[in-house]
Amino acid sequence: MRSIIFFDIDGTLVTEDARAIIPQSTREAIKLTRQKGNLTFINSGRTAFNISPRVKELGFDGYICGCGTYIEYGGEVLFSRTIPQEECRNIAELMRKCRVTPVYEHSEGYFFDDKAPIADGLKEFMEVFVDSGIDISGRVEDNDFGFDKFVIWTTQDSDMELFRREIGKNFSIIDRGGGFYENVPLGYSKATGIEMVLKKLGISIDNAYAIGDSANDLPMLEAVPNSIAMGGAENIYPYVSYITSPIEEDGIKNALLHFDLI
Structure with a gap:
C-alpha cells in the first residue's frame, strides 16, 4: 500500500534564512x-502562485x-x-478601520492596500518579492480584487x-508572533486539506505522514498518526511521533529512512 507524505516548506524543505538552502539529501x-x-x-x-x-x-x-483553500494533484485543480x-x-474597509497592514493572498497573486499603514514587516515582504521577480502591482481597487486568506502586521495604533x-x-486568527497574524477562513486548515486529499485518493490515514518545523504546522501534524518534527523545532516536539535531525543534517532523508519510506 503506497504512502503519502505532506511537507511544510520553510524550515523543513528549505532553510529558513537568507541562504534558502535545499540540502542535496532532501x-x-x-x-x-x-x-x-x-x-x-x-x-x-x-498560496499557489507563491x-x-x-x-x-x-x-x-x-x-x-x-x-487548505487550494488543492492540486497531478496538475489538476x-x-x-x-x-x-x-x-x-x-x-x-474593515482593515483600514483597524489600522493594520494587510496583504491579501489569492491563488494567483497578492493584493496590497496603499491606504494602510506601512509596517516594517510589509517592507521586508515586498523586498523579497521584488528580488524574486514576483508581481507586486495588485491593489484592493483592482477590478479583480479577491483573496483566499490574508495576513496582517500590527502597528502601535492598531485596533x-x-x-x-x-x-x-x-476566520481563524493565527498569531505568528511579532505582531504578525495569518487569517484563514473558518473550516479550512492544513488538516482539512489532508482530509480532502486522503478521501479523494483513497489512501488510509495510517499511511499518511506529515513533516514540519513550527507551531503553524500543528494542524497538519496532529491530523496524521505519523507526524515528524525537524530537529531544532523544540516547541513542537511534544506533539509529534518522531523527531528527525535538523534540516542541514539530512533531516528529511533520516525521517523517511526511519519510516521505511525510502
Whole structure:
C-alpha cells in the first residue's frame, strides 16, 4: 500500500534564512520515495502562485496551499475557494478601520492596500518579492480584487479589539508572533486539506505522514498518526511521533529512512 507524505516548506524543505538552502539529501530522498511508489505533497500556508520553482522542481505529486483553500494533484485543480468579492471589499474597509497592514493572498497573486499603514514587516515582504521577480502591482481597487486568506502586521495604533471581534466571526486568527497574524477562513486548515486529499485518493490515514518545523504546522501534524518534527523545532516536539535531525543534517532523508519510506 503506497504512502503519502505532506511537507511544510520553510524550515523543513528549505532553510529558513537568507541562504534558502535545499540540502542535496532532501532532493535525493524525495526522488527515492516517489520511485518507491509513495506520493509527495506540499502542505503550505502559501498560496499557489507563491510556491517557488526551486521547491516545485524537487518533485511533488500535489499541493495543498493557502491552508487548505487550494488543492492540486497531478496538475489538476481539485479544489479552490476564493472569498466572494463583496466580502473581500468589506474586509478591506474593515482593515483600514483597524489600522493594520494587510496583504491579501489569492491563488494567483497578492493584493496590497496603499491606504494602510506601512509596517516594517510589509517592507521586508515586498523586498523579497521584488528580488524574486514576483508581481507586486495588485491593489484592493483592482477590478479583480479577491483573496483566499490574508495576513496582517500590527502597528502601535492598531485596533486589535475591533479586529479580533469582527474577523474572529469568520476566520481563524493565527498569531505568528511579532505582531504578525495569518487569517484563514473558518473550516479550512492544513488538516482539512489532508482530509480532502486522503478521501479523494483513497489512501488510509495510517499511511499518511506529515513533516514540519513550527507551531503553524500543528494542524497538519496532529491530523496524521505519523507526524515528524525537524530537529531544532523544540516547541513542537511534544506533539509529534518522531523527531528527525535538523534540516542541514539530512533531516528529511533520516525521517523517511526511519519510516521505511525510502
